[in-house]
Amino acid sequence: GAHMTQRIAVIPGDGIGTEVMPEGLRVLEAAATRFGLDLDFESFDWGCGHYLREGRMMPADWKERIGGHDAILFGAVGAPDRVPDHIAIWDSIITIRREFDQYVNLRPARLMPGVPSPLANRRPGDIDFLVVRENTEGEYSSLGGRMFPGTEREFVIQESVFTRTGVDRVLRFAFELAARRPGRHLTAATKSNGISITMPYWDERLQAIAGEYPEVAWDKFHIDILCAHLVQHPDRFDVIVASNLFGDILSDLDPACTGTIGIAPSANLNPERRYPSLFEPVHGSAPDIAGRGIANPVGQIWSAALMLQHLGRDVSVWQDAADAVLRAIEAVLAEGPRTPDMGGTARTADMGRAIASHVAQAR
């Protein structure tokens, strides 16, 4: 409920992660004050600095340290000149996603005011869909290997893994989500014409789960033509569900269609709430602009809004708080101040303060 303290583990990470996180917290504090929410923040200095000091990205007991929190707000990690990227990413964010069984990766794509789209003749409101990506299995498995390396007989195999549990739960999540949206429409990505075992299975489960949701209209497209449709008719989509690989592709295509990567948010969800879910901007640590105080904080702030929505379940004051943050983001994107990536001259904190002040005045 509104009056239960929600404990948030805050992991700013590296580079601009440490610059956008204070703005995310500033806006959350404004929302907490305005809507009477009880948020308790605890910060963890994990990331590449921690790795260089202690030899690992997170302490050995990281799971106990944050496993009891209600949510994790994450910035970004990566210091590619000092720590190899596969270590920085795998030993932090990917470990958290897997160990906390965050099997849904959710990315909203919405064309916002003041953000030019590379797609011609699209206005705010024309593009507003959600990509639901399976986040734990599918094509991204570690089953396989290499034999006869360096010889004529050399070969490699990597198996895809689609379990009934894994497929059904992500499809069900996507149908539930679609059922609660006004559009009540779900699109599934497939490739059953080329991938002849796992993708027909995905389609078969889709058909079965769809039967549980007669109120949701649905269709499916092969991933290749779906990419084309998203560029040509982005207005036709509402909720899109995809396997790990196809969802990865779609979720980079969507911020590309809706403007700058600096504003794109994401949620990594464990819908059953056995473990905390994690909310993070889509962008990385941006070493090319880090330290200058000019990063766009909207991706972090929008991710914080997704967190409010998740924490509040269906309690309306939390939804109101999340909506107020979204409206504040829209107002500031439209009227400024704007950071340089959006053609403005504002600093990270100017944009964060402006959004927080809209939230404080929300009605």
Ligand code: NAI
């Ligand atoms: P990136 O997203 O950090 O940067 C890509 C480009 O977008 C850069 O030119 C950057 O300046 C710009 N950009 C990104 N966010 C911005 C913002 N908020 N405001 C203004 N401009 C912004 O991706 P890149 O350069 O490929 O990776 C940098 C590091 O971040 C690497 O170490 C990478 O592994 C890591 N990374 C971490 C992620 C995570 O923590 N989940 C996700 C993606 C990358």
Ligand code: MG
């Ligand atoms: Mg990607």
